[in-house]
Amino acid sequence: MNQTPNESTRKKRAIGKPAHFWMPGQTLRIAFLSGNQAFKDAVKAAASNWLPHINLKFDFVEGESGDIRISSEPGIYWSVIGNNALLVEEGPTMRLSPDLRTPTFFAANVMHEFGHALGAEHEHLHPESNIPWNKPAVYAAHGVDENADEDDYARRSVDEQYFNLLDASDFDYSPYDPKSIMHYAVRQSWTHGDFKIDLNLVLSEKDKAFMAKAYPYPVAQTA
Numbered sequence: 001m002n003q004t005p006n007e008s009t010r011k012k013r014a015i016g017k018p019a020h021f022w023m024p025g026q027t028l029r030i031a032f033l034s035g036n037q038a039f040k041d042a043v044k045a046a047a048s049n050w051l052p053h054i055n056l057k058f059d060f061v062e063g064e065s066g067d068i069r070i071s072s073e074p075g076i077y078w079s080v081i082g083n084n085a086l087l088v089e090e091g092p093t094m095r096l097s098p099d100l101r102t103p104t105f106f107a108a109n110v111m112h113e114f115g116h117a118l119g120a121e122h123e124h125l126h127p128e129s130n131i132p133w134n135k136p137a138v139y140a141a142h143g144v145d146e147n148a149d150e151d152d153y154a155r156r157s158v159d160e161q162y163f164n165l166l167d168a169s170d171f172d173y174s175p176y177d178p179k180s181i182m183h184y185a186v187r188q189s190w191t192h193g194d195f196k197i198d199l200n201l202v203l204s205e206k207d208k209a210f211m212a213k214a215y216p217y218p219v220a221q222t223a
Helices: 037-053 082-087 103-117 135-141 153-163 205-214
Strands: 027-032 057-061 068-072 094-096
Touching: 027 037, 037 057, 037 103, 037 205, 082 103, 094 103, 135 153
Parallel strands: 027 057, 027 068, 068 094
Antiparallel strands: none
């Protein structure tokens, strides 16, 4: 997730480009570049929530060589999208904050980042998203001057995180899902009217269905 005030970080992405998906049936090797055993165990437990719904396996390996490489970095949640991780020659392809004081919150962020690692984009940027954003309020919360030019870096960053919907022609997607683990929390003060979305803490049914379609099991052959 991208950085927001008083929240953890997630970087921009149930929506996904087929070219960014891994091959169904593949075993993904996942290495930890840092973090203590409690952190590693918590990451494994949270990430495994995806496994019943996908035709992939996770192999958490020793050492620094993996298809996905995780570093423990306070205050940051971020991931490369899907098999783009293979283009990162060294260093982490995912960063996770080691704050385990709120296990449910930590698990939700890990599931979100593993959603990115599996190829999913941010749900609030869904082409059919209809969030009634109060843009000046969102800009103000991120320290962006309301009169900032469209080319201003801080304004462009906020636009990319919240407002620039994905091009429907470039992605596979299921119907917009405000309950998706890939959706940002939306503060009521950031919208017009009585509209808010609390942080989603578990995989939604549409999350599961989307990933099951992206990573299907072979169709059983009948005689």
